[in-house]
Amino acid sequence: MATHHVNAVLPDEPEKATLEGKNKILGFWLFLGGETVLFGSLFATFIALRDQTNGGPTSQQLFEMPLVALATLLLLTSSLTSVFAVLALHKKDLKKMQAWMTVTVILGLGFLALEIYEFMHYIHMGHKMTSGAFGSAFYTLVGFHGAHVAFGILWILTVQLQTVKKGLTVVTAPKFYVASLYWHFIDVVWVFIFTVVYLMGMIGGKVG
Amino acid sequence: MGAHVHDEPRKPKVKHDGAKKHVIAFIASLVLTALAFAAVAFEVIPAGFTVPFIVGLAFVQALFQLFFWMHMDQKGHEFARISIFAGLTFILIAIIVFVFWVWW
Numbered sequence: 001m002a003t004h005h006v007n008a009v010l011p012d013e014p015e016k017a018t019l020e021g022k023n024k025i026l027g028f029w030l031f032l033g034g035e036t037v038l039f040g041s042l043f044a045t046f047i048a049l050r051d052q053t054n055g056g057p058t059s060q061q062l063f064e065m066p067l068v069a070l071a072t073l074l075l076l077t078s079s080l081t082s083v084f085a086v087l088a089l090h091k092k093d094l095k096k097m098q099a100w101m102t103v104t105v106i107l108g109l110g111f112l113a114l115e116i117y118e119f120m121h122y123i124h125m126g127h128k129m130t131s132g133a134f135g136s137a138f139y140t141l142v143g144f145h146g147a148h149v150a151f152g153i154l155w156i157l158t159v160q161l162q163t164v165k166k167g168l169t170v171v172t173a174p175k176f177y178v179a180s181l182y183w184h185f186i187d188v189v190w191v192f193i194f195t196v197v198y199l200m201g202m203i204g205g206k207v208g
Numbered sequence: 209m210g211a212h213v214h215d216e217p218r219k220p221k222v223k224h225d226g227a228k229k230h231v232i233a234f235i236a237s238l239v240l241t242a243l244a245f246a247a248v249a250f251e252v253i254p255a256g257f258t259v260p261f262i263v264g265l266a267f268v269q270a271l272f273q274l275f276f277w278m279h280m281d282q283k284g285h286e287f288a289r290i291s292i293f294a295g296l297t298f299i300l301i302a303i304i305v306f307v308f309w310v311w312w
Contacts, residue, residue, distance in 0.1 A: 080231070202248050
C-alpha cells in the first residue's frame with residue numbers, strides 16, 4: 001500500500017507519463033493565463049485608486065518595511081522548497097517529496113499568519129475595506145492573494161494525504177506537479193504585490 | 209492499487225537539472241528583492257527613477273521564476289508561454305488604460 005521507498009517502477013517524469021497528466025498540466029497553464037488577467041485587473045484597479053484614501057491613513061503611514069520583507073522571505077523560500085519537492089518527485093523519492101512539501105506548507109502558514117496580523121494592525125489604524133477606495137482596492141488585491149495562499153495550503157495538504165494512502169503513481173504525480181506550479185505562481189504574484197503595493201506605497205509617488 | 213506502468217522497456221533516462229539551477233534562481237530572486245527594498249529604504253536612486261527601477265526588477269524576478277521554477281525554459285512549454293504572455297499583454301493594457309485614462 002503506502003510506498004515510502006524509492007519507487008523503481010515509475011516511468012521518468014511520472015507527471016507527464018499519461019495523457020491525463022499531460023492534459024492536466026496543459027489545462028493548468030491555461031488557468032494560470034486566466035489568473036494573470038484576474039490579478040492584473042485587481043492591480044490596475046489598485047494602481048488607479050491607491051491615492052484615494054478618503055481621509056483615512058495613507059500607504060506611507062501604514063506600511064512598514066520589516067514586516068513586508070519577512071513575508072517576502074517566507075514566500076520566496078517556500079517557492080524554493082516546492083521546487084525541491086518536484087526534484088524529489090523526479091527522483092521518485094516519495095519520502096523526500098513529502099518532507100519538502102510539508103516545509104512548503106509550514107512556510108505558507110507562516111506567511112498567512114503574518115498577513116492576518118498585518119490586516120488586524122491596519123484595521124486598528126483605521127484602514128478598512130469600507131474606509132475608502134484605497135482600502136477597498138488594497139484588501140481586494142492583497143486579500144485575494146492571501147486567499148490563494150490559503151487555498152494552496154489546503155490543496156497541497158489534501159494531495160499529500162491522498163498520496164500517503166495511494167503512494168506515488170502516474171495518477172498522483174501530476175497532482176503534485178500542478179500544485180507546485182500553482183504555488184510558484186502565487187509567489188510570482190507576490191513579487192508584484194510587494195513592488196507595486198508596498199514599495200511604491202512607501203515612496204508614495206505616482207506611476208509614470 | 210495505483211496505476212503503475214509495467215513491462216515497458218526502459219527508455220534512456222530523462223536528463224534533469226539538479227538543484228543548482230534552482231538555488232541560483234533563489235539567490236538571484238533574493239538579490240533582486242534586496243535591491244528593490246534598498247532602493248526604497250535608502251533613496252539612493254533619483255526619486256523619479258525609483259518606480260521604474262523597482263518595477264523593472266519585479267519583471268526580471270518574475271521571469272526568472274517562471275522560466276526556472278515553473279520550467280517554462282523547457283521543451284514542450286510553448287502553450288505555457290502563450291498563456292502567460294497573452295495574460296500579461298491583457299493586463300498591461302488594462303493597467304495603462306486605468307492609470308492614464310482614469311486620472312489624466
